[in-house]
Amino acid sequence: MFAANFDYYRPATVAEAVQLLSTKENAKILAGGHSLIPAMKYRLAQPSALIDIGRIPELSGIRVEGGKLRIGAMTTHAAIAASADVKAHCPLLAEAADKIGDQMVRNRGTIGGAIVHADPAADYPPNLLALGGSVTAVGPNGSRTIDFAGFWTDLFTTALAPNEIVTEVTVNGYGKGTGGAYADLQHPASGYIVVGASAVVTVANGVCSKVSLVIGGATPNPVRASAAEAALTGKAPTAENIAAAAALAANGISNPIGDSFASGDYRVHLAKVLAKRALTQAAARAQ
Amino acid sequence: MKREVTITVNGVTHTRTVEPRLLLVHFLRDELGLTGTNIGCDSSQCGACTVHLDGQAVKSCTVLAVQADGCRVTTIEGLANGKLHPLQQAFWEKHGLQCGFCTPGMIMASADLLSRNPNPTEEEIRRGLEGNLCRCTGYQNIVAAVQAAAEMMKK
Numbered sequence: 228m229f230a231a232n233f234d235y236y237r238p239a240t241v242a243e244a245v246q247l248l249s250t251k252e253n254a255k256i257l258a259g260g261h262s263l264i265p266a267m268k269y270r271l272a273q274p275s276a277l278i279d280i281g282r283i284p285e286l287s288g289i290r291v292e293g294g295k296l297r298i299g300a301m302t303t304h305a306a307i308a309a310s311a312d313v314k315a316h317c318p319l320l321a322e323a324a325d326k327i328g329d330q331m332v333r334n335r336g337t338i339g340g341a342i343v344h345a346d347p348a349a350d351y352p353p354n355l356l357a358l359g360g361s362v363t364a365v366g367p368n369g370s371r372t373i374d375f376a377g378f379w380t381d382l383f384t385t386a387l388a389p390n391e392i393v394t395e396v397t398v399n400g401y402g403k404g405t406g407g408a409y410a411d412l413q414h415p416a417s418g419y420i421v422v423g424a425s426a427v428v429t430v431a432n433g434v435c436s437k438v439s440l441v442i443g444g445a446t447p448n449p450v451r452a453s454a455a456e457a458a459l460t461g462k463a464p465t466a467e468n469i470a471a472a473a474a475l476a477a478n479g480i481s482n483p484i485g486d487s488f489a490s491g492d493y494r495v496h497l498a499k500v501l502a503k504r505a506l507t508q509a510a511a512r513a514q
Numbered sequence: 515m516k517r518e519v520t521i522t523v524n525g526v527t528h529t530r531t532v533e534p535r536l537l538l539v540h541f542l543r544d545e546l547g548l549t550g551t552n553i554g555c556d557s558s559q560c561g562a563c564t565v566h567l568d569g570q571a572v573k574s575c576t577v578l579a580v581q582a583d584g585c586r587v588t589t590i591e592g593l594a595n596g597k598l599h600p601l602q603q604a605f606w607e608k609h610g611l612q613c614g615f616c617t618p619g620m621i622m623a624s625a626d627l628l629s630r631n632p633n634p635t636e637e638e639i640r641r642g643l644e645g646n647l648c649r650c651t652g653y654q655n656i657v658a659a660v661q662a663a664a665e666m667m668k669k
Binding site: 228229230231232233234235237257260261264265267268277279281305328329330331332334335417418 | 515517533534535537556557558559561564567570571572573576577578580581583623626627642644645646
């Protein structure tokens with residue numbers, strides 16, 4: 228399969244990339260290409276120009292700063308999954324990265340590309356939202372920070388302006404006393420999630436002092452399970468308390484996605500089952 | 515707007531002028547005649563087109579030739595060094611193939627796996643090869659071949 232033809236640009240700096248994105252008509256940013264190139268081969272996307280940001284050195288790499296991970300947009304899933312810093316400061320993110328696609332996909336696919344693509348079945352969004360953090364985007368008027376909570380706005384849609392480029396992803400790390408877990412059901416053919424639940428739980432003095440729970444895959448964008456979080460906060464992480472909280476995990480889901488493989492009702496059911504697994508494992512890891 | 519690309523494939527540097535939409539797998543097969551790298555699904559699923567790009571396994575149906583400009587590529591043709599690579603030897607000895615179509619990709623993905631994890635468990639091998647599909651479903655012997663190659667490479 229061949230994509231429709233396009234012009235190809237390979238800027239050396241972010242400023243040059245932003246300039247190209249602002250001036251070339253119907254241009255798209257090429258990161259790892261593992262969503263964009265297939266979409267172009269199927270002619271679901273027909274950009275007139277690709278701006279390849281794969282050779283801009285400052286866009287790759289992982290730094291730890293004040294308990295947060297600062298990850299360059301072009302950092303691959305494989306690099307995140309294998310990073311000693313990510314494993315030490317945010318093991319949940321390393322686990323999520325390691326679940327994406329397969330080794331060859333992880334060797335090319337990037338965190339910036341994945342979050343901008345905003346696929347409802349992607350692994351990063353529910354985990355990033357559960358962990359908390361922000362996206363740094365650069366446009367013609369400089370750089371701005373977008374909280375994960377406001378980044379994904381609709382199906383395959385983000386808060387980015389058409390001439391903005393994601394340069395960095397900042398993720399809150401966690402340490403002793405806090406555990407994170409991701410429970411998902413993958414589509415047996417594609418490996419994409421049908422539904423995934425990401426939980427980050429802090430346990431202090433025998434009770435859950437902080438609970439973060441996000442459901443992905445059931446709706447166009449990941450949804451925070453606020454009712455379940457509130458139900459478990461301040462309670463001991465017992466099986467009964469976790470089950471009672473997980474039963475509320477789908478309360479924030481309206482109009483769930485349904486297709487020939489998994490109906491909306493089934494996804495709502497999965498949200499509760501997977502929330503229970505994620506909360507149970509996260510609480511166990513916190514202790 | 516065509517672009518000139520220079521790619522070093524199996525140690526030999528090639529320069530061609532290509533359309534930006536040319537996929538790396540077509541560069542290898544059609545421009546260089548290296549047809550050992552197969553096109554299976556053409557949709558990033560099956561792994562038949564796996565090659566190494568700067569030492570990492572990638573699906574060459576999902577990489578543009580222009581993205582590989584200035585890079586090193588190793589294909590199945592470049593794996594043997596005078597004699598068969600231990601993985602090639604092991605796939606032969608353990609009959610890690612039936613029709614053979616997935617084999618080049620299986621071997622290139624296995625080489626990447628063993629470079630990161632020289633002593634993988636059976637589960638790690640199966641997980642490491644999840645991006646490579648064998649439609650003959652001959653996975654049992656493929657896993658045995660990777661285990662045998664790992665042993666050979668330790669010696």
